[in-house]
Amino acid sequence: MADLNPLTAWRRLLALPNESRTKTLVMAFLVSVICALAVSGATVILRPIQAANRAAEQQARLEALVAGIPGMSELLASAGGTLTTVVIDLKRGRAAEEVTPATLAAALQDSGNWTALTPAQDLAGLGQRPDFAQVYLLRGEGDALSLVLLPVSGAGYNGPIDAIVALRADMNTIAGLAITGQSETPGLGGRVEEPAWLAQFPGTQVADASGTVRFAVARGPAGSEYEVDGITGATRTSNAMTQIMRFWLGPDGYGPFLTAVRRGEF
Numbered sequence: 001m002a003d004l005n006p007l008t009a010w011r012r013l014l015a016l017p018n019e020s021r022t023k024t025l026v027m028a029f030l031v032s033v034i035c036a037l038a039v040s041g042a043t044v045i046l047r048p049i050q051a052a053n054r055a056a057e058q059q060a061r062l063e064a065l066v067a068g069i070p071g072m073s074e075l076l077a078s079a080g081g082t083l084t085t086v087v088i089d090l091k092r093g094r095a096a097e098e099v100t101p102a103t104l105a106a107a108l109q110d111s112g113n114w115t116a117l118t119p120a121q122d123l124a125g126l127g128q129r130p131d132f133a134q135v136y137l138l139r140g141e142g143d144a145l146s147l148v149l150l151p152v153s154g155a156g157y158n159g160p161i162d163a164i165v166a167l168r169a170d171m172n173t174i175a176g177l178a179i180t181g182q183s184e185t186p187g188l189g190g191r192v193e194e195p196a197w198l199a200q201f202p203g204t205q206v207a208d209a210s211g212t213v214r215f216a217v218a219r220g221p222a223g224s225e226y227e228v229d230g231i232t233g234a235t236r237t238s239n240a241m242t243q244i245m246r247f248w249l250g251p252d253g254y255g256p257f258l259t260a261v262r263r264g265e266f
Contacts, residue, residue: 084137093256099132123247124154154244157236159183171258177201189237200228213250216242
């Protein structure tokens with residue numbers, strides 16, 4: 001009767017000559033199993049540390065990104081708090097359930113995650129709008145929301161204009177605007193990047209009591225709390241900035257999200 005004692009079988013294996021094919025295959029298999037178990041164990045043990053390191057690295061990248069935007073680093077420093085990022089489902093005005101900052105780029109490669117805009121909707125000249133957008137939230141003491149940073153974009157006179165709008169906690173007062181990309185005519189529309197022009201935005205109101213977005217770049221000097229001065233000699237760029245802001249802060253842009261924030265749902 002065969003001896004089924006594992007210890008005996010192990011001794012017989014070790015007794016085989018080193019040139020034995022059986023011994024070589026068995027030892028290779030055992031080594032691979034032990035290594036796999038060791039790697040799996042280390043992964044489980046180190047997972048919390050890795051997660052913490054990834055979170056810290058992501059936070060550092062986020063802070064570096066925003067700090068590199070002209071005007072935003074000073075704004076964040078004065079507001080204080082912790083900056084986080086979240087992907088918004090623009091259709092629902094809620095945090096996306098399946099799309100994260102890490103998977104956003106891949107999600108937007110899917111044409112099904114874009115919404116075609118009618119001419120009446122397409123104030124910013126985009127043609128279509130992504131269904132998901134990454135926004136930045138700044139929270140202060142008690143986890144209270146103090147600032148929301150919203151990327152916006154649209155067609156300028158010579159090409160796309162990209163910017164980030166910062167809103168105060170009421171979601172109706174502009175805290176600042178930073179232009180992150182533009183190709184307007186130097187000395188004319190290109191002045192959208194000038195600090196003196198951007199300095200008008202803090203304190204400007206977005207919408208009236210009825211919720212209608214009234215922000216505008218005036219044709220001359222600003223005449224209300226909803227306006228900033230127009231850019232002399234750059235009427236088309238001024239109009240483009242008006243339309244970009246009205247689109248993204250309106251019902252077809254971040255409007256549902258801003259409403260949710262006002263309701264305390266973020």
